[in-house]
Amino acid sequence: MKQIKSVIFLTLIAFTLMAAGMHKFYVAIFQMDFVPEKEVIQMTSRVFIDDLELAFEKKYGKKFYFGTKKEIPEAKKYLVDYFDKNIKITINEEQKAIKYLGREIEDDVLVCYYTIPAKKVESIEIENTTLFDAYREQQNMVHTNVNNTKKSLLLTYDKPKGKLEY
Incomplete structure (x- = not known):
């Protein structure tokens, strides 16, 4: 419980600093919910669009314009490939495939939805290097x-990388 309160407190500080404009703070949020009756983990990622676009421009040498009329036609392909390479999930010591479902824009955040097959969850190991190639200060909260x-x-x-036991 103490760890959850600390993470929530850090999240609030991060968003306060971003809103205040004191300095640039790089953070992405990932939510993972186990749904036993569907035998899946439903995962949602929330990444600031400007951070993602700048990282993609550096990495791929082109502008993506996510969520606008100028968005490039192959944007989905790049997103799926990027997250597939940067997020590795191991459940009960077995690496699992992540299935991309879709995305939407909420203000200045790109929200992506995924599922991960899981019949039973005793442990989750997560390796998440999202945006680390562009921003050494990046923090990914899971x-x-x-x-x-x-x-x-x-x-x-x-x-x-980190591991959680249940």
């Missing part, structure tokens, strides 16, 4: 809800 137990991880450039 919140989980498994078997009515909430746990969180803060993944950074120096510590891109």
Whole structure:
């Protein structure tokens, strides 16, 4: 419980600093919810569009214009490929495939939806290097809800991987 409160507190500080414009703070939020009756983990990612576009421009040498009329036709392909290469999920010591479902725009955030097959969850190991190639200061917060137990991880450039036991 103390860890969850710390993560929530850090999230609030991060968003406050961004809103205040004190300095640029790079953060993405990932929510993972185990749904036993569907035998899946439903995952949602929330990434600031401007951070993602700048990272993609550096990486691929082109502008993407996510969520606008100028968005390039192959944007989905690049998104699916990028997240597939940068997020690795291991459940109960077995690496799992992540299925991209879709996306939407909420203000200045790109929200993507995924599912991960899981019949039973005793442990989740997450390696998440999203935006680390563009921003060394990037932090990826992972919140989980498994078997009515909430746990969180803060993944950074120096510590891109973590494991949670349930």
